Structures are given as C-alpha cells and as structure tokens.
Amino acid sequence: MSRHIWAICSKADTLWVKWVHTNILKGRCLWRIQVPAEASWTIRKLFKLRDIVQTWITARVGNGESVFLWLYNWHPLGPLFTKFGEAVVQNRGISLLAKVSFIIHQGVWKWPRVRSPTIQNIIEHTPTTFLPSVDSLDSFVWNLNGSGVFTTKSAWNALRLVRPGVMWAKIVWFSHNVPRWAFIEWLAFWGRLSTKDRLRSWDLLGDTTCCFCDAQNESHEHLFFACPFSHQVWSHLLEMNNIDRGVLAFTDEIAWACNHKAGPSLAHLVFRLSLAASVYWIWRERNFRIFQHQRKDARGLSSQIEEEVRACFVSFQGVKKTVVNSRIVQKWRVPARIFALCS
Numbered sequence: 001m002s003r004h005i006w007a008i009c010s011k012a013d014t015l016w017v018k019w020v021h022t023n024i025l026k027g028r029c030l031w032r033i034q035v036p037a038e039a040s041w042t043i044r045k046l047f048k049l050r051d052i053v054q055t056w057i058t059a060r061v062g063n064g065e066s067v068f069l070w071l072y073n074w075h076p077l078g079p080l081f082t083k084f085g086e087a088v089v090q091n092r093g094i095s096l097l098a099k100v101s102f103i104i105h106q107g108v109w110k111w112p113r114v115r116s117p118t119i120q121n122i123i124e125h126t127p128t129t130f131l132p133s134v135d136s137l138d139s140f141v142w143n144l145n146g147s148g149v150f151t152t153k154s155a156w157n158a159l160r161l162v163r164p165g166v167m168w169a170k171i172v173w174f175s176h177n178v179p180r181w182a183f184i185e186w187l188a189f190w191g192r193l194s195t196k197d198r199l200r201s202w203d204l205l206g207d208t209t210c211c212f213c214d215a216q217n218e219s220h221e222h223l224f225f226a227c228p229f230s231h232q233v234w235s236h237l238l239e240m241n242n243i244d245r246g247v248l249a250f251t252d253e254i255a256w257a258c259n260h261k262a263g264p265s266l267a268h269l270v271f272r273l274s275l276a277a278s279v280y281w282i283w284r285e286r287n288f289r290i291f292q293h294q295r296k297d298a299r300g301l302s303s304q305i306e307e308e309v310r311a312c313f314v315s316f317q318g319v320k321k322t323v324v325n326s327r328i329v330q331k332w333r334v335p336a337r338i339f340a341l342c343s
C-alpha cells in the first residue's frame with residue numbers, strides 16, 4: 001500500500017497512477033481529500049494509511065508545479081498547514097490548493113507581501129541556500145531510505161513499528177492518553193520528529209544546536225531527556241511518580257516503561273500520562289522557542305506538565321481506594337472524591 005501512495009505522490013508513470021489522478025484526486029491533494037463514497041477497497045485501504053506514509057515523503061522543489069504549497073512536506077519547517085493551521089491560508093490570497101510555483105519568481109521565493117507573523121516566521125526560517133531548482137521538475141524523496149528511493153523493505157520495517165504488536169504500543173495508545181500527546185509521543189518513539197539533526201541530514205538546515213542548552217546537537221536522544229533542560233523536567237516527573245532512579249537514555253526509558261508500566265493500575269496509567277505529556281510539552285516548548293521566541297524555564301515547564309497530567313487524572317473513573325492509590329492521589333494533590341466515582 002505504501003508503494004501505491006509513493007507512486008501517486010511521485011506521479012509514477014503508470015496507467016493506474018494516471019487513473020487515480022484523473023478519477024479520484026482530480027487536482028486535489030492526496031493528504032487532504034475525503035475518501036470518495038464510491039471508492040474501491042484498495043483506495044479505502046490506501047486512504048487509511050496515508051497519514052502515516054505522508055511523513056515519510058519529502059518533496060524537492062523544482063519548478064514547483066506539482067507540489068502543494070501548504071500541504072506537502074517541502075519546506076524546512078515541514079508541511080506548513082500542519083504547523084500553522086488555518087491561519088496560514090486565511091486572508092493571504094493564496095488558496096489551500098496552491099502549488100509552490102505560485103511563490104516562485106525568477107528562481108527565488110516571492111512570498112506575498114502581507115503583514116502576517118506566520119508568513120514572517122516562514123520567511124525567517126527559510127535558509128538563504130534553500131532555493132527551488134526551477135529548471136527541473138519536482139522530485140520526491142523517500143525519507144526512510146538513505147538513497148531517497150522507495151523500497152518495500154524500508155516501508156515494511158517502518159510499518160511493522162506502527163502495528164499494535166510493537167512493544168511500546170501499549171505505552172502510547174491507551175484510552176486515557178490525550179490524542180495530540182500520543183501522536184507526538186509516537187513520532188518521538190519512532191525517531192520521526194523533525195529534529196535539527198534530521199533536517200541537517202536532508203541538507204535543509206545548517207544550525208543543529210539545541211535551543212535549550214545551546215551546547216549540544218539536537219537529536220531525539222538529546223531532547224528526551226539527555227539535555228540538562230529536559231533532564232530536569234523528566235526528573236521532576238519521575239519524582240512525582242515516586243520512581244527513585246536517575247534519568248535513562250531515551251530508548252532505555254521506553255524499554256523501562258514497557259517492562260514496568262504497561263499495566264492497567266493507577267500508578268501505571270499516571271506514569272504513562274506523565275511520559276506522554278513530557279514528550280509533548282518539551283517538543284512544544286522547543287517549537288515555541290524556535291518559532292515564536294517565547295520561553296519557559298525548566299521549573300515552569302515541569303509545573304505545567306504536572307498541571308496537565310493532573311487535569312487528566314481527575315477525570316479518571318472507577319479508581320479503587322487502596323493504600324497505594326491513596327498515596328498517588330495525595331502526591332498529585334487530586335481531590336479524594338475521585339474514589340467516590342467508583343461505587
């Protein structure tokens with residue numbers, strides 16, 4: 001299936017791909033359109049998978065005529081619509097389905113002249129060396145493979161990780177988790193957030209310094225939680241969970257969670273929420289610093305995460321009043337009435 005999505009996106013020269021473009025997409029973006037009511041089984045399956053596969057494909061802009069400006073992953077910031085939401089198209093005079101060619105003029109970017117912090121932000125984060133190759137056609141890079149070319153093996157290996165059987169699925173996907181936390185956590189576990197080291201490997205960014213410590217390179221391992229900043233944040237959450245050990249390397253933290261915190265008890269649920277919230281809010285803080293020049297210190301962020309986890313915690317139902325649970329409820333300063341919901 002991922003091969004089909006890759007073929008459609010990169011406009012492979014086959015009859016089937018042409019048929020899909022003419023009869024299903026009709027000039028619209030594969031990542032955005034609704035599944036057509038009359039779609040076949042194959043097309044339905046394909047649509048189900050597209051959100052995952054989308055993150056594995058990067059467009060290299062040539063003349064920009066086949067790359068959707070807001071919807072495709074072509075800019076160093078990632079898909080602009082995903083990053084900035086509706087704000088990016090409102091009152092900008094450029095439709096959601098515009099192509100990148102719309103902002104190319106004589107070989108350079110020509111963004112609309114509007115007073116918009118979003119557009120300013122995009123302009124500021126467009127490296128001067130990052131330019132379209134207007135003399136060539138657009139091309140597409142398969143991110144899972146060093147050569148940039150699709151292989152079934154790389155897709156299969158990656159998909160295996162998102163299947164429910166993967167060890168850490170229970171850590172991420174559980175009913176109490178907040179969907180947006182789970183999504184970012186899942187990308188982080190998988191090493192697929194757009195960290196600076198990855199952007200650098202695609203030649204999209206020069207500076208790879210971590211925005212928290214200004215000392216080390218930004219990578220998944222560093223952000224979670226080797227950096228002194230995130231180390232302090234995660235230490236606080238470990239302490240809140242009564243876990244008396246030091247911070248581990250990220251992959252070890254994930255393995256530890258799988259081995260010790262995959263169950264249904266209150267202690268396990270609260271730990272998993274703490275991990276998801278920490279990954280999500282550290283990633284958000286990183287983005288706030290880079291894109292909006294706002295910053296919180298590690299203490300402020302720790303308190304915020306604690307607050308967020310508490311807000312989820314108070315909505316739990318059916319919590320049994322045991323000695324262990326009472327201790328957790330007390331520690332998190334959750335009202336004792338949480339036990340009343342049980343009977």
Ligand SMILES: [Zn+2]
Pocket residue numbers: 210211212213214215216222227228229
């Ligand atoms: Zn750092």
